[in-house]
Amino acid sequence: MSLLEVEDLAIHFGGVKAVDGVSFKVAPGEVFSIIGPNGAGKSTIFNLISRIYKPTRGTIRFDGADITGLQAHQVAPLGIARTFQNIELFDHSTVLDNLLMGRHTHRDTNFVQDMLFLPAVRRAERAHRRRVEEVMEFLELEAYREKMIAGLPYGVRKVVEIGRALAVGPKLILLDEPASGLSVEESQDVAFWIEDMRRDMGLTVLMVEHDMRLVAQVSDRVLAVANGKPLAQGTPSQVQADAGVQAAYLGTEVAQ
Amino acid sequence: MDLIQLLIGGVASGCIYGLVALGFVLIYKATEGVNFAQGDMMMLGAFIALGFVNSDHFGLAFIPGVLLAAALMGGVGYGIDRFIVRQIFGQPQFALVILTIALGFVLRFIAGSIWGYSPLVLETPFAGQTVPLGRINIGVADIVTILVTALLTLALWGFFAYTRIGLAAQAASQNQMAAYIVGVPVKRINSIIWGLSGVVATIAGVLFASKGAIDPNVGLLGIKAFAAAVIGGFGSLPGALLGGILIGVVEPLAARYLPGGISQMSPYIIMLAVLVTRPNGLFAQMHAKKV
Numbered sequence: 001m002s003l004l005e006v007e008d009l010a011i012h013f014g015g016v017k018a019v020d021g022v023s024f025k026v027a028p029g030e031v032f033s034i035i036g037p038n039g040a041g042k043s044t045i046f047n048l049i050s051r052i053y054k055p056t057r058g059t060i061r062f063d064g065a066d067i068t069g070l071q072a073h074q075v076a077p078l079g080i081a082r083t084f085q086n087i088e089l090f091d092h093s094t095v096l097d098n099l100l101m102g103r104h105t106h107r108d109t110n111f112v113q114d115m116l117f118l119p120a121v122r123r124a125e126r127a128h129r130r131r132v133e134e135v136m137e138f139l140e141l142e143a144y145r146e147k148m149i150a151g152l153p154y155g156v157r158k159v160v161e162i163g164r165a166l167a168v169g170p171k172l173i174l175l176d177e178p179a180s181g182l183s184v185e186e187s188q189d190v191a192f193w194i195e196d197m198r199r200d201m202g203l204t205v206l207m208v209e210h211d212m213r214l215v216a217q218v219s220d221r222v223l224a225v226a227n228g229k230p231l232a233q234g235t236p237s238q239v240q241a242d243a244g245v246q247a248a249y250l251g252t253e254v255a256q
Numbered sequence: 257m258d259l260i261q262l263l264i265g266g267v268a269s270g271c272i273y274g275l276v277a278l279g280f281v282l283i284y285k286a287t288e289g290v291n292f293a294q295g296d297m298m299m300l301g302a303f304i305a306l307g308f309v310n311s312d313h314f315g316l317a318f319i320p321g322v323l324l325a326a327a328l329m330g331g332v333g334y335g336i337d338r339f340i341v342r343q344i345f346g347q348p349q350f351a352l353v354i355l356t357i358a359l360g361f362v363l364r365f366i367a368g369s370i371w372g373y374s375p376l377v378l379e380t381p382f383a384g385q386t387v388p389l390g391r392i393n394i395g396v397a398d399i400v401t402i403l404v405t406a407l408l409t410l411a412l413w414g415f416f417a418y419t420r421i422g423l424a425a426q427a428a429s430q431n432q433m434a435a436y437i438v439g440v441p442v443k444r445i446n447s448i449i450w451g452l453s454g455v456v457a458t459i460a461g462v463l464f465a466s467k468g469a470i471d472p473n474v475g476l477l478g479i480k481a482f483a484a485a486v487i488g489g490f491g492s493l494p495g496a497l498l499g500g501i502l503i504g505v506v507e508p509l510a511a512r513y514l515p516g517g518i519s520q521m522s523p524y525i526i527m528l529a530v531l532v533t534r535p536n537g538l539f540a541q542m543h544a545k546k547v
Contacts, residue, residue: 050437076439088434090427101427105439107420114419115411168438 102167270504275460276481295478301458333454375469489537
């Protein structure tokens, strides 16, 4: 059974059909990538899955349940975490606090317990802190633990955002252009992390990415979209060989 | 000696400005909007407490009456956000400014039609009492005001630093999108913050009423508190409180030692001076920019 099923998804902004009839299924443990030229609607698909936009039509099912009607804050507790193309972090907090905020949905102590810092709260705090330390170790963020986000280089902030998504403890992680703006070595790190997420953490990964080398290296399957419409779906090499995909990327010859 | 008495009285009234300023800053930090009805929420809170406590009204004991009023105003604050402010979610800032100014008029009218427009006195257990300290006498109301403000500030600090809701509110104020994505119900948090500012306003109102009579127009004190919040940097809770205390202290000193009229102008003179010299406020958090 699929972990994520997107069926006939569409969103229209006025007359602009940003996403128009996209369907795909992601199996548990799969790395699934969405590619396409700029403005193809890739990030919009992410925003629809994480319930920031309401679709004009179509359904999104996660783990067997219809999540199309949920609100944006109800998605994380189900086990869906994500990163953003333009990095959305808590800029005036430390790396540690950003990752701890990822544990928000797992905090179940109440207001009075919190205020009195009771033993139950301390136990929970320690558990969350341990989880966050594991994530930091995995992403090699320890050196930045107490640093403010606002002062960190772009590449590190991108990794912090992946860290916060992992701290949520998701089943499905959505990575929106994780390698954009990164050096070759940094994108190679991202590739290794994605493989580890799948192999060691049992995560399912849905990724939007332009770097075809990264896509080909880590993806099981690829969906190509252009102008909001699906073009091709299959293994990375199948999709890269598709005539329609090549036309969308390289442009077609002008008809005589 | 005279000076010490002026100072203590000044700090006490400054605490009240500071608490109303805290209300401004709470809502500003969480929602990036300014609630110009904050002073009127203080006024309404004071009247509701008066309604519960005074012997010719419900006649409850003082502390339960005040707590009940604070809880009720918490509900009012939550409701204002949930049912009114949320309707203009996503509109320009300007809409909220006009909305809350209008809301202030409505609250004044409501209070006026229930409790009338002539000044009323809240019955407090410490009305008119003083404690001798050396050669001067200190009003118990002033001492209570300072202590309650200190405790409330401590509680608010604990709330934001340690509780799940407080941390979620901080997260939402830094980045709404990121807060949503880690599971923070941003709109509900906004309503909770409005409720909290209703509670703070009520406590400020009760402290204000313990020092004199109240009428439906006392909420105009909110303008002074607004100046206090600006002086403090408008994004900083301790800044708001310190800004309030600064105004509270300068006012009586100016009245005592400077020509007439300066005292009433002093909060705004300070605000202008701060805006010109340190536009981010005296106590603004430093955001170091790296290039």
